[in-house]
Amino acid sequence: MSENKFSVKKHFFSSLFDQNPILVQLLGTCPTLAVSTTVVNGIGMGLSATAVLVLSNLLISLLRKFIPKQVRIAAYIVIISGFVTAVELLIKAFLPSLDKSLGLFIPLIVVNCIILARAEAFASKNGPVVSMIDGLFMGVGFTFALGILGLIREVLGSGSVLGYTIPGFKPILFFALPAGAFLTLGCLIAAVNYILALSKNKKGGSK
Amino acid sequence: MSLGAIIGMLISSILIENYVFSRFLGICPFLGLSEKPSTAFGMGCAVTFVMTLSTAITWALYHFVLIPTGLEYLKTIAFILVIASLVQLIEMFLKKSVPALYAALGIYLPLITTNCAILGAAILCIQNEYNFIESVTFSFGSAVGWTMAIIIFAGVRARIVFAETPKCFKGTPIALVTACLIAMAFAGFQGVKLPF
Numbered sequence: 001m002s003e004n005k006f007s008v009k010k011h012f013f014s015s016l017f018d019q020n021p022i023l024v025q026l027l028g029t030c031p032t033l034a035v036s037t038t039v040v041n042g043i044g045m046g047l048s049a050t051a052v053l054v055l056s057n058l059l060i061s062l063l064r065k066f067i068p069k070q071v072r073i074a075a076y077i078v079i080i081s082g083f084v085t086a087v088e089l090l091i092k093a094f095l096p097s098l099d100k101s102l103g104l105f106i107p108l109i110v111v112n113c114i115i116l117a118r119a120e121a122f123a124s125k126n127g128p129v130v131s132m133i134d135g136l137f138m139g140v141g142f143t144f145a146l147g148i149l150g151l152i153r154e155v156l157g158s159g160s161v162l163g164y165t166i167p168g169f170k171p172i173l174f175f176a177l178p179a180g181a182f183l184t185l186g187c188l189i190a191a192v193n194y195i196l197a198l199s200k201n202k203k204g205g206s207k
Numbered sequence: 208m209s210l211g212a213i214i215g216m217l218i219s220s221i222l223i224e225n226y227v228f229s230r231f232l233g234i235c236p237f238l239g240l241s242e243k244p245s246t247a248f249g250m251g252c253a254v255t256f257v258m259t260l261s262t263a264i265t266w267a268l269y270h271f272v273l274i275p276t277g278l279e280y281l282k283t284i285a286f287i288l289v290i291a292s293l294v295q296l297i298e299m300f301l302k303k304s305v306p307a308l309y310a311a312l313g314i315y316l317p318l319i320t321t322n323c324a325i326l327g328a329a330i331l332c333i334q335n336e337y338n339f340i341e342s343v344t345f346s347f348g349s350a351v352g353w354t355m356a357i358i359i360f361a362g363v364r365a366r367i368v369f370a371e372t373p374k375c376f377k378g379t380p381i382a383l384v385t386a387c388l389i390a391m392a393f394a395g396f397q398g399v400k401l402p403f
Contacts, residue, residue: 026238027235028235029234029238030231030232030233030234030235031231033231033234034231074288077287077291077320078288081284082284104327104331104334107283107326107330108326110283110287111321111322111326113235113321177390177394178228178231178390178394179391179394181387182383182386182387182390183383183387185383186379186380186382186384190380191375193374193377193380197374197375
C-alpha cells in the first residue's frame with residue numbers, strides 16, 4: 001500500500017514537471033496557444049480537457065478487453081468525442097461566457113493529442129482506477145501549464161490579473177497577439193529545459 | 208456568389224486569417240513535420256486534398272442528414288467519423304489506383320485524422336453559416352495558407368539547424384520563437400482591406 005501511494009505521488013510530480021504534456025511532451029499545442037490569452041480561459045480549457053481525459057480514460061480502460069485491436073483508434077475517437085459533446089453542451093448551458101471565449105476549441109478537444117495519447121499509451125493497458133488517476137494528473141499538468149501561460153500573457157498583454165487591472169502598468173499589446181503566444185510558449189519551454197538540465201546535473205553530481 | 212467574392216475569400220483565408228498564424232489550427236504537425244521543406248510540401252498537399260473533400264462531405268452531411276433529423280448536437284462525433292473514414296478510404300483508393308501519389312503522400316495520410324485544422328475547418332464552415340461554394344472555397348484557401356506557412360517555416364528551420372542557439376533553446380523553443388517572428392510578418396496582413 002505504501003509503495004502504491006509513493007508511485008502515485010511520483011506520478012503526480014512527473015505529470016506536473018518532467019512529463020508535463022505541454023511543456024515537455026509538446027502535445028496539444030493548438031488549444032494552448034489559442035486560449036491562453038487570460039488565466040480564466042486557460043484554466044477553463046484545462047479543466048474541460050481534464051474532465052474529458054478522466055472520463056475517457058475510465059471508459060477505455062473498462063472496455064480495453066472488448067475493443068478489437070484493429071479498430072481501437074476509431075473506437076477511442078468515438079468515445080472521446082461522445083464525452084467532448086457532453087462537456088460542450090454543459091459549458092454552453094452553464095458557462096455561456098466561457099463558451100464564447102473558447103469557441104471553436106471546445107469541439108476541438110476531440111483531436112487534442114494528449115487525450116488520444118493517454119488512451120493509447122496508458123488506459124488501454126491499465127486498470128480503471130489507475131487510468132482515472134493518470135487522466136486526472138495529466139489533466140492537472142495541462143491545466144497548470146495553461147494557467148501559467150495565461151497568467152504571463154494576461155499580465156503582459158492586457159495588464160490585468162483575473163480580470164482586475166494592475167494600476168500603473170501599461171500593457172504590451174504584442175503578448176495578446178498570436179505572435180506573443182508563440183514567443184511566450186517558446187521562452188517557457190526553454191526555461192523548463194534549463195531547470196530540468198540543472199536538476200539533472202545536480203543529481204548526477206550527488207551520485 | 209460573384210467571382211470577386213470567391214477570390215476575396217481565397218485571399219483572406221490564405222493570408223489574412225492564416226490557419227497557423229492567426230487561428231492556431233494545425234500547430235502539432237506544423238511543429239513536428241517542418242524539418243525539411245520536401246516533407247512539408249508532401250504533408251501540405253495531403254492536407255489540402257483531405258480538407259477540401261472533407262469539408263464538402265461534412266457540409267452535405269450536416270445540411271441533408273443532421274438538420275432534418277434534428278441531431279445537430281452530434282456534429283462533432285459525425286464529423287470526426289467522416290474525416291477518419293475518408294482518410295482511410297483515400298488511402299485505400301490511392302494505394303490501388305494512383306500508386307505514385309500514394310508513395311508520395313502515404314505516410315502523411317494517417318496523421319491527418321488528428322490534425323485539428325481539418326475538423327476545425329468543417330466546424331468553422333457550419334458556425335459561420337457558409338453555403339456549399341463558400342465552404343469549399345474557404346477550406347481550400349485555408350489549406351493552401353497552411354501549406355504555405357509550413358513550407359516557409361521549414362525553409363527557415365533548415366537554416367536554424369546551423370545557427371548557434373543557447374542550449375536550452377535548442378529544438379522546439381527556437382522553432383516557436385521563429386514562428387513568432389513569422390506570425391509578426393503575417394500580422395501585417397490584418398490591415399489589408401479587400402475591395403470586394
